[in-house]
Amino acid sequence: MKARTLFDKLWDSHVVKQLPNGTALLYIDRHLIHEVTSPQAFDGLRLAGRKIHSPEAMMAVIDHNVPTTDRNQPIEEGESRHQIEVLEKNVKEFGVPFIPLKSERQGIVHVVGPEEGITLPGMTIVCGDSHTSTHGAFGSLAFGIGTSEVEHVMATQTLLQKPAKNLKINIEGNLKPGVSAKDIILAVIGKIGTAGGTEYVIEFIGSVVRNLDMAGRMTLCNMAIEAGARAGIIAPDEVTFEYVKGRPFSPKGKDFDEAVVYWKSLASDEGAYYDKIIEINVNNLEPMVTWGTSPEDVISIQGKVPDPENLKDESQRKRKKRMLDYMDLKAGQPIAGTKIDAVFIGSCTNSRIEDFRAAAHILKGQKIADHIWGLAVPGSGLVKKQAESEGLDKIFKDAGFEWRESGCSMCLAMNPDRLEPGQRCASTSNRNFEGRQGPGSRTHLVSPAMAAAAAIKGELTDVREMI
Amino acid sequence: MRKFDSLTAIAASLPEENIDTDKIIPARFLKTIKRSGLGKFAFYSWRYDDAGNERKDFVLNREPYRKAEILISYENFGCGSSREHAPWALLDFGIRCVIAPSFADIFYNNAFKNGILPIKLSREICEQLVEDTKMGANARITVDLVHQEITRPDGEKIEFEIDLLRRQLLLEGLDDIGQTMQYVHSIENFEKKRKEKQPWFPEIKIEKLLS
Numbered sequence: 001m002k003a004r005t006l007f008d009k010l011w012d013s014h015v016v017k018q019l020p021n022g023t024a025l026l027y028i029d030r031h032l033i034h035e036v037t038s039p040q041a042f043d044g045l046r047l048a049g050r051k052i053h054s055p056e057a058m059m060a061v062i063d064h065n066v067p068t069t070d071r072n073q074p075i076e077e078g079e080s081r082h083q084i085e086v087l088e089k090n091v092k093e094f095g096v097p098f099i100p101l102k103s104e105r106q107g108i109v110h111v112v113g114p115e116e117g118i119t120l121p122g123m124t125i126v127c128g129d130s131h132t133s134t135h136g137a138f139g140s141l142a143f144g145i146g147t148s149e150v151e152h153v154m155a156t157q158t159l160l161q162k163p164a165k166n167l168k169i170n171i172e173g174n175l176k177p178g179v180s181a182k183d184i185i186l187a188v189i190g191k192i193g194t195a196g197g198t199e200y201v202i203e204f205i206g207s208v209v210r211n212l213d214m215a216g217r218m219t220l221c222n223m224a225i226e227a228g229a230r231a232g233i234i235a236p237d238e239v240t241f242e243y244v245k246g247r248p249f250s251p252k253g254k255d256f257d258e259a260v261v262y263w264k265s266l267a268s269d270e271g272a273y274y275d276k277i278i279e280i281n282v283n284n285l286e287p288m289v290t291w292g293t294s295p296e297d298v299i300s301i302q303g304k305v306p307d308p309e310n311l312k313d314e315s316q317r318k319r320k321k322r323m324l325d326y327m328d329l330k331a332g333q334p335i336a337g338t339k340i341d342a343v344f345i346g347s348c349t350n351s352r353i354e355d356f357r358a359a360a361h362i363l364k365g366q367k368i369a370d371h372i373w374g375l376a377v378p379g380s381g382l383v384k385k386q387a388e389s390e391g392l393d394k395i396f397k398d399a400g401f402e403w404r405e406s407g408c409s410m411c412l413a414m415n416p417d418r419l420e421p422g423q424r425c426a427s428t429s430n431r432n433f434e435g436r437q438g439p440g441s442r443t444h445l446v447s448p449a450m451a452a453a454a455a456i457k458g459e460l461t462d463v464r465e466m467i
Numbered sequence: 468m469r470k471f472d473s474l475t476a477i478a479a480s481l482p483e484e485n486i487d488t489d490k491i492i493p494a495r496f497l498k499t500i501k502r503s504g505l506g507k508f509a510f511y512s513w514r515y516d517d518a519g520n521e522r523k524d525f526v527l528n529r530e531p532y533r534k535a536e537i538l539i540s541y542e543n544f545g546c547g548s549s550r551e552h553a554p555w556a557l558l559d560f561g562i563r564c565v566i567a568p569s570f571a572d573i574f575y576n577n578a579f580k581n582g583i584l585p586i587k588l589s590r591e592i593c594e595q596l597v598e599d600t601k602m603g604a605n606a607r608i609t610v611d612l613v614h615q616e617i618t619r620p621d622g623e624k625i626e627f628e629i630d631l632l633r634r635q636l637l638l639e640g641l642d643d644i645g646q647t648m649q650y651v652h653s654i655e656n657f658e659k660k661r662k663e664k665q666p667w668f669p670e671i672k673i674e675k676l677l678s
């Protein structure tokens with residue numbers, strides 16, 4: 001049999017029917033939904049008198065626009081409240097498994113899925129949210145879809161898809177202390193650009209990936225989408241199996257052993273064909289920070305803001321100049337020492353227990369600078385609970401952080417957590433687009449440890465000087 | 468999606484060029500989380516005065532045109548935004564067919580997706596049809612998609628052209644989902660085989676999530 005990649009195997013095992021024009025009808029194992037991109041899809045079903053094909057393949061949760069303050073208070077913002085009420089009504093009417101807002105298991109959909117064991121290896125997983133790629137860390141084909149596709153999956157449990165090309169990113173070397181998965185993926189995006197992965201599914205491979213825990217692997221796959229890829233995937237191994245074992249929806253006992261046998265067969269075969277291969281060595285990798293308004297505008301914390309004048313392409317030059325204006329930075333200035341106003345530790349990229357441990361490690365016994373607004377937002381109620389049982393909340397609060405309820409929060413500022421125009425934030429999220437954290441906001445993407453260090457110093461700084 | 472084969476209904480006319488999606492439904496009504504119920508906002512600025520009362524002189528507020536299912540208009544109907552709210556609003560109002568000399572591309576596609584038949588006919592014919600719509604209770608036109616012809620109130624027949632695949636989908640009432648549902652056997656087969664091969668594959672149980 002022909003040697004196949006992990007992606008090839010995931011694809012082949014889900015093709016329901018090959019259609020004439022190269023498109024395939026692909027079976028979808030898991031469909032996660034949230035309050036923002038689902039209402040019109042439910043409405044479409046209702047209008048057409050359709051049912052949901054497999055409610056037992058779905059999970060609904062509220063995350064995008066929930067306030068992260070006291071859950072017992074009514075939600076003030078009218079539109080948010082309305083979207084939430086509509087989701088609650090829809091899941092009831094259509095019989096969709098749902099985690100209520102007040103449940104301690106509520107959280108960001110991409111944190112909750114894995115946490116519950118709803119995300120397992122070998123699956124196809126979709127959600128009306130681009131960072132669905134996160135679930136690829138388990139060796140599943142996971143990608144974001146639009147509202148009309150949400151409806152299509154609800155009604156048919158399938159999607160019309162064309163196969164992607166295979167891109168292998170082989171990551172070797174030894175990570176230095178203070179350097180994390182976030183720095184790796186930022187460096188990858190910096191190297192290949194935000195369009196570098198277009199048409200590809202990226203498979204992350206290599207000793208560095210094998211040594212990452214699941215949180216780190218999820219961080220990698222989460223941001224594969226920022227490199228333009230359709231998805232990011234990592235072959236499941238013992239680390240994966242250990243993580244999923246015993247989760248509420250993971251198979252139990254003999255079933256689990258059987259599942260593992262199957263999951264082990266998913267890794268790419270020796271000699272499988274990749275359309276493109278990129279080698280990354282992390283021996284000299286330093287903590288990374290973005291300076292512009294696209295995740296590819298990234299440099300080492302020891303670096304200087306690049307000069308757009310050096311760019312040959314006229315439109316690129318203009319674009320980057322505009323970015324510098326927007327970010328209020330000067331070409332050639334060292335990025336370290338840039339004063340910030342806020343620090344956000346959260347989002348589906350970096351809001352798992354491991355991320356809070358990494359940040360707490362830096363914050364322990366320290367105080368954040370007086371002028372800093374520090375916001376710590378766990379990815380789920382369970383992460384929050386775990387952190388509290390380890391005393392991490394106390395470290396954060398003592399340092400001067402606000403310790404909040406879970407949600408997307410200031411990753412996209414759809415809820416009341418947002419920056420004022422012109423404010424600058426070191427953020428562990430995944431997008432630094434103009435206005436992402438509030439109109440006129442300025443975002444620097446960093447790792448959790450780097451965010452903690454920035455909070456203490458009140459400016460962007462090299463976390464390695466604090467460990 | 469509802470099937471469209473043959474429709475005999477009251478026709479109303481909006482004899483203007485460039486009726487844009489904002490005219491069909493103003494942007495301020497797009498924040499909705501629904502796609503049904505938009506009919507009451509259709510042609511809002513024409514249908515209602517500033518106080519929100521119906522304007523008696525607007526054609527779609529008068530009998531029998533309140534029940535119009537066919538709309539005659541002029542060039543470039545549906546220009547403007549790409550959102551699907553425009554066909555949603557028309558459909559919810561009750562319009563199943565729009566006849567005009569030309570349409571904006573995206574609207575044209577979106578119309579088919581939502582079961583509305585857009586028909587392109589020359590300006591001259593459209594002007595004649597506009598005259599037909601002035602006949603009150605007799606302003607009834609038949610649109611026959613099977614034979615690709617329109618029958619005017621006086622019995623005269625007019626042929627029209629349409630893409631064969633799109634015609635087929637409308638005749639069968641198939642949208643993208645409907646098309647996929649043709650393969651429901653393949654999907655069920657897939658599920659059956661998987662149950663055999665991977666009996667351990669877990670389902671998500673509501674009770675387990677609530678506990």
Ligand code: SF4
Nearest residue numbers: 131347348408411412
């Ligand atoms: S945390 Fe941010 S990126 Fe992740 S799902 Fe929420 S809004 Fe999307």
